[in-house]
Amino acid sequence: MSDGPTTPPSAFAGKLRRLDAVWFYRALFLVAFLGTWQLASGPLLDPFWVSSPSAIGATLVKWTRSGALQYHLLVTFKETATGFVFGAAFGILAAFVIGSSDILRRTVDPFLTAVYGVPKVALAPLFIMWFGIGLAPKIVLAAVSVFFLVLFSTIGGIAQADRKMVDALRIMGAGRFTVHRRVTFPSALPWVFSGLKLGLPYGFVGAVAAEMMASNAGIGFLTQNAAGQLDTAGVFAALFALMVVTAALNEGLGRLEHRIFRWR
Amino acid sequence: MENPGSTRRDFGPARAALDIEFRKVGKVFASRKGQFEVLRDFDLEVRKGEFLAIVGPSGSGKSTVLNLMAGLDTPTSGTVACHGHPITGVNSEIGYLTQHDSLMPWLTVEDNVAVPLEIRGIPKAERRERVRRMLADVGLGGFEHHHPNQLSGGMRKRAMLARTLIYDPPTLLMDEPFGPLDAQLKVVLQADLMRLWNATGKTVVFVTHDIVEAITLADRVIVLSHRPSRIKLDEAIAIGRPREVHEARFAPGFEDHYRRLWSAIEIGGAEKTP
Numbered sequence A: 001m002s003d004g005p006t007t008p009p010s011a012f013a014g015k016l017r018r019l020d021a022v023w024f025y026r027a028l029f030l031v032a033f034l035g036t037w038q039l040a041s042g043p044l045l046d047p048f049w050v051s052s053p054s055a056i057g058a059t060l061v062k063w064t065r066s067g068a069l070q071y072h073l074l075v076t077f078k079e080t081a082t083g084f085v086f087g088a089a090f091g092i093l094a095a096f097v098i099g100s101s102d103i104l105r106r107t108v109d110p111f112l113t114a115v116y117g118v119p120k121v122a123l124a125p126l127f128i129m130w131f132g133i134g135l136a137p138k139i140v141l142a143a144v145s146v147f148f149l150v151l152f153s154t155i156g157g158i159a160q161a162d163r164k165m166v167d168a169l170r171i172m173g174a175g176r177f178t179v180h181r182r183v184t185f186p187s188a189l190p191w192v193f194s195g196l197k198l199g200l201p202y203g204f205v206g207a208v209a210a211e212m213m214a215s216n217a218g219i220g221f222l223t224q225n226a227a228g229q230l231d232t233a234g235v236f237a238a239l240f241a242l243m244v245v246t247a248a249l250n251e252g253l254g255r256l257e258h259r260i261f262r263w264r
Numbered sequence B: 001m002e003n004p005g006s007t008r009r010d011f012g013p014a015r016a017a018l019d020i021e022f023r024k025v026g027k028v029f030a031s032r033k034g035q036f037e038v039l040r041d042f043d044l045e046v047r048k049g050e051f052l053a054i055v056g057p058s059g060s061g062k063s064t065v066l067n068l069m070a071g072l073d074t075p076t077s078g079t080v081a082c083h084g085h086p087i088t089g090v091n092s093e094i095g096y097l098t099q100h101d102s103l104m105p106w107l108t109v110e111d112n113v114a115v116p117l118e119i120r121g122i123p124k125a126e127r128r129e130r131v132r133r134m135l136a137d138v139g140l141g142g143f144e145h146h147h148p149n150q151l152s153g154g155m156r157k158r159a160m161l162a163r164t165l166i167y168d169p170p171t172l173l174m175d176e177p178f179g180p181l182d183a184q185l186k187v188v189l190q191a192d193l194m195r196l197w198n199a200t201g202k203t204v205v206f207v208t209h210d211i212v213e214a215i216t217l218a219d220r221v222i223v224l225s226h227r228p229s230r231i232k233l234d235e236a237i238a239i240g241r242p243r244e245v246h247e248a249r250f251a252p253g254f255e256d257h258y259r260r261l262w263s264a265i266e267i268g269g270a271e272k273t274p
């Protein structure tokens, strides 16, 4: 990045040019990829199996016109967001309870690790049994997926808190709450964030997986439904919608992180 | 007691006049390599209002002694008492300027220094005012909104000093506080510390590896031996007060103190400095 002592304006212009170039290459790559796919679909590949960008685009337009895409996206988004908020909040809270006592942490650690090791998707049938086929089992599965990632990451962050800063605060007369607020939490925050960033797509996966098993709404349902009708374009269109949503969510988190850690 | 200065506290009966007391203290660190005995039968009395300097070879247990006073370490045997009662747990009746940096990097200098006041529930407006004054006193005026990583090592030390002084603890522990500073700044801060000590009558326990600094500042200098540590020399400094820090070394008696302390440390095997 840094190329010697350049004046700020020209350095900035250079950066901009490089950025422009990268965006140009990205667009080029996308066009080449979609073009190849479009051309190959038909003469080389059976469109029944791989569909084609134009068919997928047409399906997306159709769904958008009818409002189906928005509706299902919103359902999945609600499940993911609600599950994410609950999972993250309980994950952080539990991490602080567990992380504040060394004995407690070492006691529960093997149990948490054991539960964590179970693929969360395997819990979906259980949650569907318990909570029916509405939004609840999806939210719970998303929350559980997020919970563990945030929990482990935050516990790790709490363990990293500088002992010397904690001691300095306690000598000044700080109680447990102040120590948490002033040292433990801020120093765990980067780990909380990496847990959140990791958790978000998993929460999404949880919600979508539960939708695929039993539901009548959401992107997972849309995918499953299209596949049931052997509508390959519909499956790809739903997957595309998934991709766009995850990318947007990650971008949002990244910006938030950037704002919070300005002191670095 | 050669402590002039009208503002100093009166000393009560013998026990009440003690600020910190070590009785037959032993400290053993257990590590994977085995037992590590740092202190054995260690006795020490620090009087109220006294300025005590501790010198000794590195690794002789100076920081351990301060940590015991602060309640961050617990003695393996014997007792350590502060203000008349044994220390159990972290001792919040003292201020401790540690050897290592403990400023919080995510807070500005102002917010760092305000933390002790915040803990004491002092209202925001008053906090801000007192922090401003304290920062000006330690020469950090204008750096209120900087983050610690934007300051030099010496400035961070001064911010830590401000954070320790702002809540006015009756006893001050300082672990090589001016070690990494340049010579001029060191003298300035020593003079500030002297002025503060004269005005407030705080008890100060001051660890240093600089014998000149110890004699210049202290009422009494103790030299620790190699591990397991005992007090090898307990030297009362006979230079009158108030002292000018840059002139103390020309006072009669300075040379004798220096020679005695130096040979006590030298036999201990510390590296030689002019």
Ligand SMILES: Nc1ncnc2c1ncn2[C@@H]1O[C@H](COP(=O)(O)OP(=O)(O)O)[C@@H](O)[C@H]1O
Pocket: B029, B030, B031, B036, B038, B056, B057, B058, B059, B060, B061, B062, B063, B064, B065
């Ligand atoms: N927490 C600890 N665990 C094990 N050994 C320690 C610990 N703290 C200090 N020590 C050892 O005790 C000795 C004295 O340390 P310290 O008090 O820091 O010495 P000084 O401050 O005089 O240089 C050193 O040899 C050090 O390695």
Ligand SMILES: [Mg+2]
Pocket: B062, B063, B064, B099, B175
């Ligand atoms: Mg030390």
